[in-house]
Amino acid sequence: GIQVEQSPPDLILQEGANSTLRCNFSDSVNNLQWFHQNPWGQLINLFYIPSGTKQNGRLSATTVATERYSLLYISSSQTTDSGVYFCAVVRVDRGSTLGRLYFGRGTQLTVWP
């Protein structure tokens, strides 16, 4: 399989702070997604970003596929940002972007008021 490493494993912030979460992967990928698992367990799609940079409100993400990493930026964090952030990839295989997602173990984010 493919190894997906996320750092840091835990992050504690005060409301309003900025943060950067990192995802390293061990092989070429053609599909990378970021998810937020909220405290109720729901997995919410944040980005589909196999390469390049995307922004959505206070969140943005950058993937450098040639160097096998992706970054998720959270600016002006709010208490509702708390939860676990997962990076997941599909390994390049037969040229398809479809297939099983390999997940990292996640970054547990806690934002205090």
Added chain:
Amino acid sequence: NAGVMQNPRHLVRRRGQEARLRCSPMKGHSHVYWYRQLPEEGLKFMVYLQKENIIDESGMPKERFSAEFPKEGPSILRIQQVVRGDSAAYFCASSSRETQYFGPGTRLLVL
């Protein structure tokens, strides 16, 4: 546009019973994936299905587990003769292309 639906949301079974988990994909999605999440862990792939076909079942235990996605109706993940180690959250995802969208999960507790 309704999201991915899973039921039941919570399921309690005694050891040796059968568990049947259902997943209705988003409208227009023909690809369904099942993942399992153990406490304090990330999600592990189990099986990938298209209508009436199993595409990849490399993550599913060879015994007691089976999955189907019939032409009509939801996808079903079936666990026979459950054991305590099967207690976990089971998530279903669906896609039409590269982005997978997840359902709310079924929390299975085996007593």
